[in-house]
Amino acid sequence: MTEDHFFNDKDLSAVNAEMFDSLLDRLDADRIYFTEHETVTFKRKFSKFDDLSSYQRKYAKSPLCSIDLESKFKFINLYFNRLIEVTNYQLKEVAKKNFDFTYDEKIIIDDKKKQWKRSKYELKKSWRKLSKNDVLTSMLADKSLEQATETIEKRYKNRLKRISQRNQEDIFSISMNNLTAFFDPHSSYFSPKSAEDFQMKMSLKLEGIGALLTTEDDYPTIVSVVPGGPAEKTKKIHPDDKIVKISQINKKNAQPVDVVGWRIDEVVQLIRGKAGTKVQLEIIPAKTEDFSERKFVTIVREEVKLEEQAAKSKIIEIQRNFQTIKIGIINLPTFYIDFNAWQNRDPDFRSSSKDVEELLNNFNKQGVDAVLIDLRGNSGGSLYEANKLTGLFVSSGATLQVKGSNGSIRSWGDPRAIQIWKKPVAVMVDRYSASASEIFAGAIQDYKRGIIIGQKTFGKGTVQTLDNLSSGQIKITESKFYRITGSGMQNKGIHPDIILPSTWDIEEIGESSYDTALPWDQIKPVRFQKFFMDSSIISELKNLHLTRVKENPNLQYILNIRERYELKKNKNEISLNIDSRKHEREERQIWALNLENKRRASLDLEIFNSYEAMENFKELKETEDKKLEINIDDDYLLDEGVQILSDYLILNQNILLSKAA
Numbered sequence: 276m277t278e279d280h281f282f283n284d285k286d287l288s289a290v291n292a293e294m295f296d297s298l299l300d301r302l303d304a305d306r307i308y309f310t311e312h313e314t315v316t317f318k319r320k321f322s323k324f325d326d327l328s329s330y331q332r333k334y335a336k337s338p339l340c341s342i343d344l345e346s347k348f349k350f351i352n353l354y355f356n357r358l359i360e361v362t363n364y365q366l367k368e369v370a371k372k373n374f375d376f377t378y379d380e381k382i383i384i385d386d387k388k389k390q391w392k393r394s395k396y397e398l399k400k401s402w403r404k405l406s407k408n409d410v411l412t413s414m415l416a417d418k419s420l421e422q423a424t425e426t427i428e429k430r431y432k433n434r435l436k437r438i439s440q441r442n443q444e445d446i447f448s449i450s451m452n453n454l455t456a457f458f459d460p461h462s463s464y465f466s467p468k469s470a471e472d473f474q475m476k477m478s479l480k481l482e483g484i485g486a487l488l489t490t491e492d493d494y495p496t497i498v499s500v501v502p503g504g505p506a507e508k509t510k511k512i513h514p515d516d517k518i519v520k521i522s523q524i525n526k527k528n529a530q531p532v533d534v535v536g537w538r539i540d541e542v543v544q545l546i547r548g549k550a551g552t553k554v555q556l557e558i559i560p561a562k563t564e565d566f567s568e569r570k571f572v573t574i575v576r577e578e579v580k581l582e583e584q585a586a587k588s589k590i591i592e593i594q595r596n597f598q599t600i601k602i603g604i605i606n607l608p609t610f611y612i613d614f615n616a617w618q619n620r621d622p623d624f625r626s627s628s629k630d631v632e633e634l635l636n637n638f639n640k641q642g643v644d645a646v647l648i649d650l651r652g653n654s655g656g657s658l659y660e661a662n663k664l665t666g667l668f669v670s671s672g673a674t675l676q677v678k679g680s681n682g683s684i685r686s687w688g689d690p691r692a693i694q695i696w697k698k699p700v701a702v703m704v705d706r707y708s709a710s711a712s713e714i715f716a717g718a719i720q721d722y723k724r725g726i727i728i729g730q731k732t733f734g735k736g737t738v739q740t741l742d743n744l745s746s747g748q749i750k751i752t753e754s755k756f757y758r759i760t761g762s763g764m765q766n767k768g769i770h771p772d773i774i775l776p777s778t779w780d781i782e783e784i785g786e787s788s789y790d791t792a793l794p795w796d797q798i799k800p801v802r803f804q805k806f807f808m809d810s811s812i813i814s815e816l817k818n819l820h821l822t823r824v825k826e827n828p829n830l831q832y833i834l835n836i837r838e839r840y841e842l843k844k845n846k847n848e849i850s851l852n853i854d855s856r857k858h859e860r861e862e863r864q865i866w867a868l869n870l871e872n873k874r875r876a877s878l879d880l881e882i883f884n885s886y887e888a889m890e891n892f893k894e895l896k897e898t899e900d901k902k903l904e905i906n907i908d909d910d911y912l913l914d915e916g917v918q919i920l921s922d923y924l925i926l927n928q929n930i931l932l933s934k935a936a
Contacts, residue, residue: 285457285458288325290342290457291321291322291343291346292318292322292325293457294321294342294347295317295318295346296318297453297457297791298347298350298351298453301453302351302354303354305386305389305492306389306390306392307361307402308361309353309357309391310391310393310394310398311392311393312393317346317350320343320346321343321347324341324346342454348446351446351449351450352446355441359435359439362431362434362435363435364402364403365402365405365406365431368403368407369406369409369410369424369428369431370424370428376407376411376414376852376853377852377854378852379852379855380850380851381848381850381851382404382405382408382849382851383847384846385845388847406427407851408849408851409427410423411423411851411853412567413426413567415565415856415857415860416567426533430533430535433533433534433535433536434536434537440538444466444467447466451749452464455749455750455751457791458752459737459752459789459791459793460786460792461737461739461750462739462749462752463750464748464749464750465749466747467746467747483505483546483547483548483576484505484546484576485501485503485504485506485507486498486499486500486504486506487499487500488518488539488543493535493536494519494535495517495534495537495539496515496516496517496518497512497513497516497518497561498514500514501579502583502608502652503579504579504583505576505579506574507608508583510897511897512556512572512574513561514561514707516558516561517558517559518542519535519558519559519569520534520557521534521545521546522555522556522557523553523554524552524573531555531557532545547576550576551576552575552576553573553574555572555574556572556574557569557571562840564846565856565860567856567860584611585611585625585627586605586607586631586634587605587905588606588634588637588638589603589604589905590604590641591907593917593918593921595921600644602644602647602920602921603634603643603645603646604649604907604913605631605646605647605648605649606649606904606905607627608652609653609654609655610655610656610657610658610660610661610664610711610712610715611625611626611656611657612624612657612659612660626657627656627664628664628666628667631648631664631667635667635695635696636695639695644924645699645700645920645921645923646696646698646700647700647703647920648700648715649703649916650703650708651703651704651705651729651912652705652707653708653711653712654707654708654709654712655709655710655711655712658675658687658711658714661674661675661714661715662674662689663689665714665718666689666692666693666694667694668694668696668700668724668725669718669724671688671689671691672722672804673686673687673759673803674688674689674715675714675718675756675757676758676798677754677757678754678755678798680753680754684798684799686759686801699923699924699927700719700724700725700726701725701728701919701920701923702715702716702726702727702728703913703916704716704727704728704729704732704769704771705729705730705732706731706733706781706785707733708729709733709734709735710733712732713733713734713735713736713768714764716732716769717758717764717769718759721758721760722803722805722806723805723807724806726772726773726816726919726923727771727773728771728772728775728920729773729774729916730775731768731770731771731774731785732764732768732769732785733768733784733785733786734764734765734766734767734768734792735764735765735786736756736763736793738752738753738754739751739753755793759803761797761800761801762797763795763798765786765793765796766786766787766794767787768785768786772813772816773813773820773919775912776824776833776912777833777837778836779840780841780844809927812923812926816926823915827911827915828873828874828878829874829911829914830911830915831874831877832873832911835870864886865886867889868883868889871889896909
């Protein structure tokens with residue numbers, strides 16, 4: 276693997292010790308399963324193996340390292356056995372029903388303040404508190420003590436059942452992924468079953484809800500939703516949402532199934548089903564302040580089709596300086612291509628670049644003045660398509676550079692590309708814009724062809740290849756891509772010209788949040804011809820944007836949410852007192868109601884007289900908005916993107932629309 280991987284010169288002198296730290300963080304990030312003595316003892320074993328391996332490499336003159344699989348397997352088995360011990364202990368505590376919810380007791384939730392326990396006795400005190408919090412959280416979700424106790428007991432019993440079903444393949448998968456993650460976060464091992472699921476996802480032939488799941492703190496968690504898929508269509512499911520229960524709507528007398536603690540493959544199987552059938556998810560919303568908060572989303576299963584991922588457009592007319600400006604918006608959820616039709620030389624094959632070209636031609640016919648490409652949430656897709664799409668705006672020329680693991684560098688570009696759109700362009704991105712999205716946005720920025728609006732992008736500047744093994748598959752990072760300026764996209768992403776406000780700290784996710792992410796670097800630039808853009812215009816655009824931020828109630832609404840997020844994200848502990856938790860929930864609901872009413876009052880809209888009335892209105896509005904493909908009225912950042920592009924047009928009445936000589 277070290278020979279095939281892009282980062283083939285990685286220091287292997289402490290590989291076992293580093294992998295143990297990573298494994299420990301994955302299995303016991305909350306420091307609730309192992310004592311301090313156990314972690315130190317195992318760390319010593321792995322470090323000794325590194326010392327022996329280094330000695331062998333030195334005198335055998337071999338660059339290869341040895342992996343301490345025996346100690347790793349022992350530690351993983353200890354983890355599963357400890358999980359059984361913890362769950363049995365918690366079951367007994369819950370069955371007693373003697374938790375005092377009036378007692379002022381707390382659980383530390385700040386990772387920086389969590390300490391390894393010195394004894395099993397101290398661990399058991401943590402286990403009891405966690406059980407108490409599980410029951411309390413269930414009670415706060417409108418359940419009686421009896422109902423909450425029954426729910427948590429079932430959850431723990433399900434966890435025991437899932438642990439008992441573990442096999443050697445599960446342990447091997449954990450061990451192998453611990454090894455691949457040592458090199459970088461995108462290299463991974465797929466067991467035969469995982470490989471089958473991965474192929475289904477890539478082919479988009481799976482009849483389900485179109486969402487990628489993982490496990491986080493026992494909760495099945497949404498990683499991403501497939502553009503155009505059933506989950507994305509609801510407009511209610513987002514990354515980091517946690518699934519609590521799954522209900523089969525079409526089955527008679529079917530009861531909601533609590534899936535907390537389930538194996539992720541079994542959760543996926545429960546969600547999958549025949550096209551046309553319905554499934555309801557009970558979800559804890561992403562970045563909520565309290566896990567007792569719930570939302571219920573009903574989804575109609577269907578096969579994700581290429582047509583559902585297709586680029587969508589809308590023309591907006593706005594009045595500026597006594598003139599009507601036409602802005603064409605193109606929403607591109609992914610960089611797609613029908614590979615089978617393309618390989619079979621079907622002239623009518625579907626692709627993102629062909630669809631966008633058709634939309635741009637239509638914009639030209641309708642006299643659109645400028646185009647806004649919305650790549651928010653676009654996690655990538657075909658690099659070939661990113662290359663083709665760039666050509667529609669800059670004509671022929673390089674779009675990116677690719678560096679292989681052997682050090683060879685080649686530039687990508689379309690020498691036959693024809694510039695279809697010669698008027699102003701802006702590209703909207705956010706933290707979820709990755710890979711192919713970053714290639715396109717980076718090229719538009721480097722050529723000075725348009726302005727980039729939004730938040731810093733994900734920062735994924737690597738390419739993976741999939742190889743078959745005797746059992747399963749392995750995905751290895753084998754190259755990195757760079758901008759035509761030579762600057763890497765890895766880790767740093769694309770920085771917008773105009774930064775829009777966000778409701779949360781975007782640094783919490785993205786490539787830079789991974790411990791083993793490959794570093795940013797740069798290579799030599801390629802020769803390319805820039806478009807003309809007056810650099811002073813960006814400063815003027817920023818000033819106009821900041822003025823609107825101060826005056827626009829919708830943008831102030833976003834800033835106010837961010838302000839509260841900053842206050843709450845450093846919360847160190849949560850109370851196990853039921854009255855305190857109820858008070859926190861009431862305070863949060865009052866804050867949300869007052870904030871929304873402040874926004875509505877500023878816009879001369881009718882205010883809500885209760886939190887429930889506000890939530891009912893939002894539920895009804897979300898149902899209506901699902902029918903709209905592009906809704907600028909309730910997408911405050913998209914509306915601001917249109918305003919910025921309009922400013923750009925006004926400031927560039929005589930803009931040069933071809934490359935500088």
